[in-house]
Amino acid sequence: MTDGKKQTNALWGGRFSGSPSEVMETINASIEIDQRMALEDIAGSLAHAEMLAATDIISSQDAAEIARGLEQIRAEVLAGEMKWSAALEDVHMNIEARLKEIVGEAAGRLHTARSRNDQVATDFRLWLRAACERMENLLSGYQAALVKRAEEHAGTVMPGFTHLQTAQPVSLGHHLLCWVEAAERDRGRFADARARLNESPLGCAALAGTAFPIDRDKTATTLGFSRPMANSLDGVSSRDFALEVLAAASICAVNLSRFAEEIVLWTSKRFDFASLSDEWSTGSSIMPQKRNPDAAELVRAKPGRIAGALQTLIIVVKGLPLAYSKDLQEDKPPVFQAMDDLELALMAMTGMAGDLTFNSEAMEVAAGEAYSDATDLADYVVRELGKPFRDAHHIAGSIVKLAEIKGVPLSGLSLADMQSVEAALRQDVFKVLSARASMESRTSYGGTAPIRVREQVQAWQARLAERQSG
Template structure:
């Protein structure tokens, strides 16, 4: 493949470190599509003959059928997917196969193939995120009135509803989707036709090939076209943030499914037992969702390190861009599907959640707010009064709403009988009517709005 400049073949170790075909064979479909588009453009511009084009297209179709059938023999001696395809094509159709690489380098070829593949992964991520949003919205819709404790510092803070809690993840996934869609738009420029780095002297039409391959336009600078891997970083960055979001949800599922919380029961199909403890139901799928986020984060860091010291334009280091991205895509798509499936099969225990919502004096803020509204007390003063009431309740070993009125009035005489109407957990939840709040009325509105925005 290298012509007459080399007198010897590569050493076995060189072949081992240099070959990318064990992993970049995943680009076969994009490679064939790019080659077909390039060949059609060359024929339209008179660079190759129509007979050559016909032979090339027929040969590429036969290769596609063989790969799909598992009958194509990939070899590390030919390094990568591009040389494997070109060699088989030339073996099949002869001289026309040698003309395919006219006005093209492997540098712009691999950049195009890899960008096409990554664009499709971005679109798949958006579709999977949308499906997970649907699952979360349905779960929220069924649990608009299901009361649970809301936490800060993993300490009971204020009562919320489970529906409201799920809607937080709907919003997070919405931002994830926007990052993938923005990345897809940024990856809309086609590298094909940039050559090795300087363009080509052939009268090619880059607009034609860009449009045929689904890009918006050709890349404006040939050096940038072959050296850019921002699209891979964009995917990894969006996936890393998205994986963190899924990991946080998975951590909550792990906590909530413990006997100590007892809020949820994970579907049996996504749990495992213990080799020694017969009572165990381990939330393995949720733990693996949490764990695989580390792989995605690691692949982002790895590619950043690979690229950080590279001069323009292309260096062989850039071959290290693919394995990490491929694994990150596989991992991220898997955890998206697993999370949706777990949530669809989850069982809630509303009674446990409701009981926990009242533990820890989560209605103390309601007492302070009542003093502000009804007694005209400045909030900082009301905060202190409520804190002293909590201390009294702690000393008596009872809930705040279980304190007798005289005990509350001993702390502050402005408290009257009306306070008991706001200290109940349901009343607390219903009172949070500000936009974006946990009041069931607001949550129902948010669900309707989110279905319009996202589905």
């Protein structure tokens, strides 16, 4: 809870004789948002104090007292006992003020050779690094749930669609593995963003570095960064790392929303391909028969919020001159909200992927509708009769037209009917005219044949097991 009591800010008040107005204090304070980075701020301060002692900038006794106080504050934060004050503006000044209460004068030495500018940039990178790792782990869990269902349904036939029109029969397992592949690219984007942001701004100070003989490599190593940032202006002012994470989050949310839309369609009575249990459905306040896929619909809506967060931050940083400007205080609200939204969406999609019950019979019936085996007929004409594909396409199209006139599927035509279009057709043409035969024939690498799907399932199982063990 934030303490709203107004007080003169003793941490930067030497230049000022009065207190800020109530409106100024309100617009300037960020503690309601950035207290979320308290643990990152404490970690950065512990590393900084350790380095200051190692370079003889402060005494080892002061460093020990600072560390003792910071560990106490960490415990208070974790226990929910830390009292936050809007008058102290932000997480950094709140923690420093509390540190002074605990250890006294030594607390004032902690801020030697650093600024809130490099401090907040360090905290933000640490927070986002952990957030990216969380998203990668959640995506792996989502993939595992999909792979399990793909293994169960490698041989289940469903209609594949283009333009949301029935196109060709595919394996349900193949369809689910499509979203596993998309999730892997999402993981890669978060991993790439995490690697790129993993540089330490600590020691860049306000904008120009510091005259103290600090060891930036030491603090970078202590905090798990790959290296210190090479340019102090860049260290305190750049936020492209946050934009990159939000871009990855936006793309991930879009991918999730596409599968969520399919769940919405599949669970409707018009499709009747799948159902969700009570755990993942809601009812209607007026229509007792309703079972609504609200979780999927909410995931479908998340890209609006997450992509909106990306646009918000783009507009915040657009046109900002070097180095730090207070505008950058507005960087964290959209990022925190977007990552919360994505985390929830990933958990919901993982839950629904494991919960779906598929109506295999309805799927197979639908897969055979709308002349979905027409391409197989054309392929037969190419393979067995030696016709060019364009000629075969025309022959198959003419036979489809004849079947439409007669109101039957292709397999419902007689051989004589087909030979009225192409005399060379033989009785064995009927072997290719079923949804299952069509699905099983697509044996090319990456194709939908169950044998290929099972190979991909095994490959993904091995990949995910290796990732979990490593």
